[in-house]
Amino acid sequence: KQHTDSVNFTRTVVVDNVTGEVITSGAGTTAWTATNGDTTFDAVVSPVVSGSVANKAQTAAVTDLNADSADVNETVTYTKVGSLVPSSSDGNFPGAPTVVYPNDPSDATKVTPAGVPTVPGYTAHDPEGHVLTPGSRYQPSDPTKDTTITYTADQQKGSVSYVDDTTGKTLKTDSISGTTGSKSSYSTSDSIADYKKHGYELVTDGYPADLTFDNNDTTDQNFKVHLKHQLTPVNPTDPQIPGTPINPDEPNGPKWPISTNYDKTVNETVSYVDQNGHVVAKQHTDSVNFTRTVVVDNVTGEVITSGAGTTAWTATNGDTTFD
Structure with a gap:
């Protein structure tokens, strides 16, 4: 007025x-x-x-x-007073509201510091490049001109752990990182394929194939890939070649076990001789054969003789007698 x-x-x-x-x-x-x-x-x-x-x-x-x-x-x-104007060259920047400078209630020529918008996963910088921490306020040098606040995407971190469910141990952990909102270039495919070559089989792959890094600077994005030892039943009907690599791509790795682990024969020999040790009648022989199914751990080569997939020793045709 x-x-x-x-x-x-x-x-x-x-x-x-x-x-x-x-x-x-x-x-x-x-x-x-x-x-x-x-x-x-x-x-x-x-x-x-x-x-x-x-x-x-x-x-x-x-x-x-x-x-x-x-x-x-x-x-x-x-x-008219100016505003804080958020800006970012990052293509994933979600944007932030402009903030009009507040009037100084005690001086019509002045404004008070304006609150800098906080954008999760991004760091704000003033025109001189100084970092503006979350919750900070900025005092413009000219209250009638806009001030550009530049936001840069923060670096997000995470990990992918490969867990052996058979032993409960972690085989390895890979670190992953990327800026807020960016797509991760990491893939579990090669590691899983390599573990399969060493006798493992996949249980679950907890790593998203199209992972986008989040905007949480305080909590890492951690994932787990679960694997277990592949187990192969072996018996006389379905034998393997003893001494050869269980995993063809691992020539120095575990080998298939010898056949006596699952196929045994007990022999009887009766010799007929006189008091001088000369043979007086044809030698008599007999045998009883026993077989079973064992399970071979494709990672360690361990022969597992009890539990799922195995069978006890069984005499062929039920014959357990030397007549």
């Missing part, structure tokens, strides 16, 4: 009734006198206008006014 003020001056003059002349001095006249002795225009503080700043904090006081003083006309100009 426009501000107005005035100072009033009065005096006594004498009028010549014949000529109409106004006589301002001499007998019967008085000098100009300010009403109530007020000869000053007080300083006027510029009002705070939301969203704008004034070019003057106040208009100066004008003192020693007299009746010949000219009218005083002052203009206070207001200009």
Whole structure:
């Protein structure tokens, strides 16, 4: 609202009734006198206008006014305040709201520091490149100009652990990293294929094939791939070649076990001789054969003789007797 003020001056003059002349001095006249002795225009503080700043904090006081003083006309100009404008060259930046500089309630020419928008997974920088921590405020050098706040994507971390479910041990852990919102280039395919060459089989692959790094700077993205030892039943009906590699791509690795682990024969020999040791009748022989199914651990080569997939020793045709 426009501000107005005035100072009033009065005096006594004498009028010549014949000529109409106004006589301002001499007998019967008085000098100009300010009403109530007020000869000053007080300083006027510029009002705070939301969203704008004034070019003057106040208009100066004008003192020693007299009746010949000219009218005083002052203009206070207001200009729209600027804003913090978030910006980022990162293609995954989700954006952030602009923040208009808050007015200083005690000075129409000033603004107070504006709160810098917090964007999870991104770090804010002022125009000079200084890091602006979450929750910080920024004081612009010119309250009427916008300030660009530049955001850069943070580095996110994680891991992929390969777990041997048979032993409960972790075989290895690979580190992964990437910026917020970026796609991970990591793949479990090669590692899984390599473990399969060494006798493992996949249980579950907990790593997402199209992993996008999140915006959580305090918690890593950790994943697990579960594998177990492949087990192969071996028996006389389904034998393997003893001493050859269990895993063809691992020539120096575990070998198939000897056949006596699953195929045994007990032999009987009766020899007929005289008192001098000479053979007097044809030698008699007999045998009883026993077989079973064992399970071979393709990772370690261990022969497992009990438990799932195995069978106990069984005599061929049920024959357990030498007649």
